[in-house]
Amino acid sequence: MSSSLYRSITQDWPTSDREVFPETSFRFLESTTSTSTVLRESVQRGESGHFSVLAADHQSAGRGRRGDRWEATPGSNLLFSLALELPEEPQHWSRLPHLTAMCVANAVESILTEAHPVLAKWPNDLYFGSRKFCGILVEITPSPRPFAIVGVGLNVNMKQADFPPELSGVATSICEVEGCEASRWYLLGLILQAFLTDYPGLLEDFDPVLEWYRERDFLAGKIIRVRTVNEEITGLASGLGCDGELQVVLESGEIRTIISAEKIEIC
Numbered sequence: 001m002s003s004s005l006y007r008s009i010t011q012d013w014p015t016s017d018r019e020v021f022p023e024t025s026f027r028f029l030e031s032t033t034s035t036s037t038v039l040r041e042s043v044q045r046g047e048s049g050h051f052s053v054l055a056a057d058h059q060s061a062g063r064g065r066r067g068d069r070w071e072a073t074p075g076s077n078l079l080f081s082l083a084l085e086l087p088e089e090p091q092h093w094s095r096l097p098h099l100t101a102m103c104v105a106n107a108v109e110s111i112l113t114e115a116h117p118v119l120a121k122w123p124n125d126l127y128f129g130s131r132k133f134c135g136i137l138v139e140i141t142p143s144p145r146p147f148a149i150v151g152v153g154l155n156v157n158m159k160q161a162d163f164p165p166e167l168s169g170v171a172t173s174i175c176e177v178e179g180c181e182a183s184r185w186y187l188l189g190l191i192l193q194a195f196l197t198d199y200p201g202l203l204e205d206f207d208p209v210l211e212w213y214r215e216r217d218f219l220a221g222k223i224i225r226v227r228t229v230n231e232e233i234t235g236l237a238s239g240l241g242c243d244g245e246l247q248v249v250l251e252s253g254e255i256r257t258i259i260s261a262e263k264i265e266i267c
Contacts, residue, residue, distance in 0.1 A: 008189075086140070104152060120216045124138075245257050
């Protein structure tokens with residue numbers, strides 16, 4: 001199964017791209033707990049390395065930020081994790097979720113038959129209009145050397161009837177937007193080629209990513225409530241800082257910079 005999927009993913013790729021991502025770097029599982037957990041453990045054991053990919057039809061313990069569950073109907077969505085060796089400059093690592101959002105969103109937009117601009121909600125979600133269709137989780141593992149495990153859950157072919165009641169009206173999929181199903185594996189190929197082109201270069205030359213994100217900023221101009229480890233604040237979302245941090249203007253006029261948040265709500 002992995003071999004046939006690998007050929008589907010890379011069939012139109014140039015040889016140079018397949019050299020960076022050979023068949024031995026791709027693994028597919030019909031079902032697993034979490035692609036990110038399994039891939040991280042494989043990297044830590046030295047069995048997987050840079051640009052290793054693990055994809056699955058179903059996750060029994062898929063995770064979002066702060067341990068939120070991410071579940072999908074088996075065989076309907078694109079669920080994968082990508083291992084990336086991190087550059088030496090740790091100050092650039094926090095930019096990876098933004099780059100991931102851009103790579104995924106550009107791939108999705110390229111297959112749509114009509115204009116449905118993708119919006120990016122800081123720090124890790126993608127939306128069509130007011131409905132979420134993709135979650136991103138970037139985790140760092142320091143052993144045996146610093147790696148990022150980039151987990152992506154992308155709603156491709158789910159129908160509204162497939163979503164649990166609590167997500168009805170707040171989640172969507174490419175199929176719901178387009179009115180027809182799409183190839184998960186063709187999409188994965190587009191996303192991986194974007195990483196091959198842009199990583200790690202755009203972590204350092206971050207301006208193109210920032211420009212893209214600021215144009216698609218789902219939160220900009222909205223009153224939001226942000227809960228961090230230390231406090232809860234309410235204010236006006238006013239864009240991103242130079243490293244992709246969230247900026248919030250409080251009622252007092254103070255600008256608060258948010259690097260990490262437990263929860264963000266729109267008021």
